[in-house]
Amino acid sequence: MCTYLTSTEKVAGTGLGARGWFPIERAVVYFDHPQEAPVEHALCIDFRAGGDDPSQRVAVELDARSARTLAESILATLAHDEVVALGVN
Amino acid sequence: MSSDKIEAGTITLVSGKGDEIEAYHARPVDAESYGSVVVIHHMPGYDSSTKEIARRFAAHGYGAVVPNLFHRYAPGASAGDGAAAARAAGGVPDAQCIEDVSGAMTFLKAQPGANGKVGVIGYCSGGRQTYLVACNLDVDAAVVCYGGGVVATPDQLTPERPVAVIDMTKDLRCPMLGLFGVNDANPSPEHTARMEEELKAHGKTYRFHTYDDAGHAFFWVERPSYNAEASRQGWHEIWDFYGEHLEG
Numbered sequence: 001m002c003t004y005l006t007s008t009e010k011v012a013g014t015g016l017g018a019r020g021w022f023p024i025e026r027a028v029v030y031f032d033h034p035q036e037a038p039v040e041h042a043l044c045i046d047f048r049a050g051g052d053d054p055s056q057r058v059a060v061e062l063d064a065r066s067a068r069t070l071a072e073s074i075l076a077t078l079a080h081d082e083v084v085a086l087g088v089n
Numbered sequence: 090m091s092s093d094k095i096e097a098g099t100i101t102l103v104s105g106k107g108d109e110i111e112a113y114h115a116r117p118v119d120a121e122s123y124g125s126v127v128v129i130h131h132m133p134g135y136d137s138s139t140k141e142i143a144r145r146f147a148a149h150g151y152g153a154v155v156p157n158l159f160h161r162y163a164p165g166a167s168a169g170d171g172a173a174a175a176r177a178a179g180g181v182p183d184a185q186c187i188e189d190v191s192g193a194m195t196f197l198k199a200q201p202g203a204n205g206k207v208g209v210i211g212y213c214s215g216g217r218q219t220y221l222v223a224c225n226l227d228v229d230a231a232v233v234c235y236g237g238g239v240v241a242t243p244d245q246l247t248p249e250r251p252v253a254v255i256d257m258t259k260d261l262r263c264p265m266l267g268l269f270g271v272n273d274a275n276p277s278p279e280h281t282a283r284m285e286e287e288l289k290a291h292g293k294t295y296r297f298h299t300y301d302d303a304g305h306a307f308f309w310v311e312r313p314s315y316n317a318e319a320s321r322q323g324w325h326e327i328w329d330f331y332g333e334h335l336e337g
Contacts, residue, residue, distance in 0.1 A: 035133055
């Protein structure tokens with residue numbers, strides 16, 4: 001199937017693209033046909049810069065299980081005592 | 090021996106609203122009279138697979154144009170960057186899609202040897218857009234390949250896609266061929282049954298085929314979803330359908 005399910009989050013950080021590091025302002029998350037990954041559907045994330053250059057992005061395409069594992073890993077890392085102690089959450 | 094010579098390449102297309110977009114044009118070089126097809130690309134973009142489909146139509150004696158529906162979001166970008174930019178912007182508005190296909194139809198009709206008949210075919214999101222334009226433009230024959238989202242609930246409507254396409258069925262202006270996979274979730278067999286119900290209710294001419302063991306995107310040769318048998322049968326249906334409605 002093709003989906004229009006897309007969520008866009010404002011994010012602050014940097015991404016490493018073909019021409020080096022650049023600030024990223026948005027993460028576009030969707031579940032649909034990937035461009036490259038050898039699966040019918042993938043959880044796709046585009047970390048996008050704020051300007052007009054459409055190639056200023058970092059794209060990942062993950063199978064659903066990998067995406068879930070990654071999400072849990074991110075949350076677990078942020079919940080770790082050492083991270084919580086930094087007071088950054 | 091008849092000529093099988095074709096010519097294909099990038100062109101600039103004038104949209105129905107007057108601005109310019111990139112497009113890919115393929116045509117039979119020596120044909121004296123031929124029908125034409127607008128090929129609407131899928132959600133992953135204006136890519137090499139879709140251009141290959143245009144060349145396939147030309148090799149079978151049809152003129153074909155693929156308008157880059159994502160051009161405005163990322164002029165000159167790769168298919169992947171264009172698709173990502175369009176998605177980040179909320180997707181292609183239906184009204185804009187109609188204008189771009191209208192421009193493609195005008196271009197095709199103006200080509201030397203074109204017989205004035207123009208069909209539309211689209212895949213995936215392009216299948217939905219094919220249904221859309223066939224209800225809004227004077228298309229001669231429409232082929233919907235696993236178009237998801239034709240049947241839409243109110244919460245799925247957006248400013249870009251404000252009306253469920255199935256609710257436009259009464260305005261369908263041409264015969265329709267629908268090609269689907271039984272294992273597809275969008276459109277599911279329930280969705281295609283709903284489309285048939287609506288087409289019948291309005292007395293429209295249509296043929297639907299749902300292939301066993303096939304899911305979504307069974308024509309897409311470069312992906313795991315490709316289904317050789319469904320694709321083979323589907324192409325036969327397309328040649329028969331367009332032969333009936335676009336030739337002469």
